[in-house]
Amino acid sequence: xxxxxxxxxxxxxxxxxxxxxxxxxxxxxxxxxxxxxxxxxxxxxxxxxxxxxxxxxxxxxxxx
Numbered sequence: 001x002x003x004x005x006x007x008x009x010x011x012x013x014x015x016x017x018x019x020x021x022x023x024x025x026x027x028x029x030x031x032x033x034x035x036x037x038x039x040x041x042x043x044x045x046x047x048x049x050x051x052x053x054x055x056x057x058x059x060x061x062x063x064x
Contacts, residue, residue: 001063
């Protein structure tokens with residue numbers, strides 16, 4: 001499983017980044033991104049917190 005961000009749905013609120021700055025960041029367009037090497041950390045409690053913090057559900061756990 002991996003962390004996935006729906007770029008079309010993301011509104012750039014940065015709630016994922018605030019909840020889990022070691023896992024999430026934002027690109028130059030303020031769209032959420034998963035930090036390199038953290039894509040498969042979906043079971044990390046911080047990742048779960050970041051996923052749950054998204055107000056529009058743009059961050060989710062996806063099957064590989």
